[in-house]
Amino acid sequence: MSSPVIAQAGKVADPSSQTSLLLLLLKMRTFVALILVFAFFAVAAPNFLTGANMLIISKHVALNALLAIGMTFVIVSGGIDLSVGSIVGLCAMVAGWLVLYGIDLQIGWSLQLNTLEICLIVAVVGILIGLINGLLITKLNVAPFIATLGTLYVARGAALLFSDGRTFPNLAGNPEYGSDTFKLIGSGTLLGFPLSVWIMVVVAITAAYLATRTPLGRHIYAVGGNERGAALSGVNVDRIKIFVYMFSGFCAALVGLIISSQLQASHPATGETFELNAIAAAVLGGTSMSGGRGRIGGTIVGAFVIGILADGLIMMGVSSFWQTVIKGLVIIAAVVVDQVQQKLQARVVLQSQA
Amino acid sequence: MxxxxxxxxxxxxxxxxxxxxxxxxxxxxxxxxxxxxxxxxxxxxxxxxxxxxxxxxxxxxxxxxxxxxxxxxxxxxxxxxxxxxxxxxxxxxxxxxxxxxxxxxxxxxxxxxxxxxxxxxxxxxxxxxxxxxxxxxxxxxxxxxxxxxxxxxxxxxxxxxxxxxxxxxxxxxxxxxxxxxxxxxxxxxxxxxxxxxxxxxxxxxxxxxxxxxxxxxxxxxxxxxxxxxxxxxxxxxxxxxxGSASKEFPKTEHHALGDEIFRVEDVSLPSPAGGYVVDHMSLSVRSGEIVGLYGLMGAGRSELLECIMAQHPASTGRLFIAGKRVTEGSVSGRIRRGLALIPEDRKRDGLVQIMSIRENLTLSSLGDFTRIFHLSLKAEAAKAAEFVKRMAIKIASLEHPVSSLSGGNQQKVVIGKALMTRPRILLMDEPSRGIDIGAKAEIFRTMRKLAADGLGILFVTSDLEEVLALSDRILVMANGRLTGDFPAGAAAAEVISAATPNLNKVKSS
Known part of the structure; x- marks a missing residue:
């Protein structure tokens, strides 16, 4: 979408070729940041470049990236979803309950489920909470920040109620019911990579396709760019908004499944503050908080920058307090650079038209 | 003195x-x-x-x-x-x-x-x-x-x-x-x-x-x-x-008007302060006809168009396209039936400023380039390029943000977007607002051409000269009601007096 702009500017005027090079660097800034962070830790942190470490980092990143993909759609549509961390927690508890107890039919019998059925039910739970978010925002006109703040509390409370605040331990499953494969979601590998990373890759590719090559994706950008204009162009704004929250809920449900499977236990506090990391990854990847702008690829790179930064600093023995400070500074720097790029880009486009 | x-x-x-x-x-x-x-x-x-x-x-x-x-x-x-x-x-x-x-x-x-x-x-x-x-x-x-x-x-x-x-x-x-x-x-x-x-x-x-x-x-x-x-x-x-006879308006090409293509019956929009913003309006447009809707600010003209375009859930009344009742309650449904609106406020209602020219042009007709759910970017770009040429929009690249264009070219993008849906009736709200004379003339020529192709056009304007020169028929609205219906070539003074029915009230008080 942006490369013709640069080519144009370069052709039109020589003095601006410097500008366009700068612009290119700015556009790729998250990627540049990723390379810099990676190179820094490769030198500074021992064992950083080992295969085992790479796998650990990619497993960490996959979780945040999944949430950030859902978050990107929400933010692009002009909203925000604060409830994803709580949905992760609730979905983890639902998964744990289903593995341990199945569904109690209240007649002395219980319905035991296999892994696929458990995954489907958990996904439906996540999607339903997303649907509630969407309905609150579109039909009842609640501001997205408030609506999802509300579901943040409700879902977290529900997660605690599930177990009275206790942890569901030993989610090993039962081969008789076909749920012993549950632990594979978190621990299984395919071609040497963890399953969770594959899930992230599949979701990312699907989301990127959705964003760029379907009318649905285009409509999400249009709603975020100008809601009234989109509505008058025949876009069903409410349906688009409900979809993005449902998709975000689905992504959160996947994360809940992966975490409870990885730990083989469900803790009701799972996923606390995950929503903030997801927002950070999206913003770092160039998603505009005012809507209409953002790309899945950028978000993935943003999630990797945050993940590598966190794990690299731990390996270097930097205190977690400093880690938090550094993460904050990186996010602020990302947004400042974004502003500079926007200004420069507008200038280049005007120049190429003159 | x-x-x-x-x-x-x-x-x-x-x-x-x-x-x-x-x-x-x-x-x-x-x-x-x-x-x-x-x-x-x-x-x-x-x-x-x-x-x-x-x-x-x-x-x-x-x-x-x-x-x-x-x-x-x-x-x-x-x-x-x-x-x-x-x-x-x-x-x-x-x-x-x-x-x-x-x-x-x-x-x-x-x-x-x-x-x-x-x-x-x-x-x-x-x-x-x-x-x-x-x-x-x-x-x-x-x-x-x-x-x-x-x-x-x-x-x-x-x-x-x-x-x-x-x-x-x-x-x-x-x-x-x-x-x-x-x-x-x-x-x-x-x-x-x-x-x-x-x-x-x-x-x-x-x-x-x-x-x-x-x-x-x-x-x-x-x-x-x-x-x-x-x-x-x-x-x-x-x-x-x-001023004297203006050159910016294209000569009316005389072509036979077709049958009635669009009819509005008894459309009302209650005002929050009591009374009606649009007060039981009825009108009809024939295919190939340009109907100018003149009135002062606040006469309810834009609101009437918004009612037609399903923007006011509280509005009542009936719409007919080629004799068939319009029952669709959504904007996309009405676009499918052949209605298209060029809104008055381009920036607020017409365009998504941060999207590219291509994406703005095709926003209402993405379905045309979609098979099941796959959007063909190639077909989309080809169609957008075709409309850029047809509307004579001056651009350096289809991928530039639409906000980089001048007002006249932005308006052409809005019109192009509406035309891409293959409408039968075009509703235009102040189509020449905020654009220079050259672009105005081009837009008026386009309107003439579209009418000659059989489209019915209903356009709202506060510009007396425009309504007199462009319309095949002139309707005047005041206080939400239809207060005048003139053939082409009506006298300016008559149109103005129809638009200001309160004139006598002010004088006498």
């Missing part, structure tokens, strides 16, 4: 250029003190721009402003206010969440020691102003609770509170009742006696003739007439507003 009314402020060879359009061209303007200087012209003629220059909101690109014989440059609104220039804007600039008194003093609060707001002093002054304006409005009332007309009174009070020596009133009466207009005129009379120079902008010619002392007529950024009000009548104003 000149002796009685000294010139307070003058502009010499003032020019103001906006991207894509020149709003003022070498304007010479004299503002006389102790008199009402009326300013008249059609929408987009440059009246508001000229006043914004005097009030310091905009700066001239060329030319000089002289105040009391000394050249001045107003950097911003505050500096102009310090020189005694007050302005009541056409759009209300008020805060519904603050009280009436707080609104009146916003930006120049009465304080004790610069920090503590002296509420009681503010309240007292606000109450005195309300008394002077003969309004029974409590200064502590939140502004949002007032009627629009009362809010406009508060806006006027705000300007009075600044003790301006020059007071600009831009369409102050558009939302006022006849009684409130009388009060305003009395206050204007007071101010005149105190030596305040008043600039008065209005579309209501009868008001201008009644209270004006000097008149200046603007057309397309050029002053076409300036004189004292003595001997001025409506025909003189209209002649100067419209």
């Amino acid at each position: 000149t002796g009685a009314h000294p010139i307070g402020l003058t502009i010499r060879s003032g020019s103001k250029i906006y991207p894509g359009t020149q709003a003022l061209k070498n304007v010479d303007f004299d503002l006389r003190m102790g008199a009402v200087n009326v300013l008249v012209g059609e929408n987009g003629a440059g009246k508001s721009t000229l006043m914004k220059v005097i009030a310091g909101v905009e700066r001239l690109n060329a030319g000089t402003i002289t105040l009391d014989g000394k050249p001045v440059v107003f950097a911003d609104r505050t500096e102009a206010a310090r020189h005694g220039v007050g302005i009541v804007f056409q759009e209300l600039n008020l805060f519904p969440n603050l009280t009436v008194a707080e609104n009146i003093f916003v930006g120049h609060e009465k304080t004790v020691g610069g920090v503590h707001i002296d509420r009681s002093a503010q309240r007292a002054v606000a109450a005195a102003l309300m008394k002077r304006l003969e309004q029974d409005i409590d200064p502590d009332m939140p502004l949002g609770n007032l009627r629009i007309g009362q809010q406009q009174i508060v806006e006027i009070a705000k300007a009075l509170a600044e003790d301006a020596r020059i007071l600009i009133l831009d369409e102050p009466t558009s939302a006022l009742s006849a009684a409130e207009v009388e009060v305003l005129f009395r206050v204007i009379g007071d101010l005149k006696r105190q030596g305040v120079g008043i600039v008065y902008i209005s579309h209501r010619l009868e008001e201008l003739i009644r209270i004006g002392d000097y008149i200046t007529v603007l057309r397309d950024g050029v002053i076409t007439g300036a004189r004292s009000m003595e001997g001025v009548d409506v025909p003189w104003i209209v002649a100067n507003m419209i």
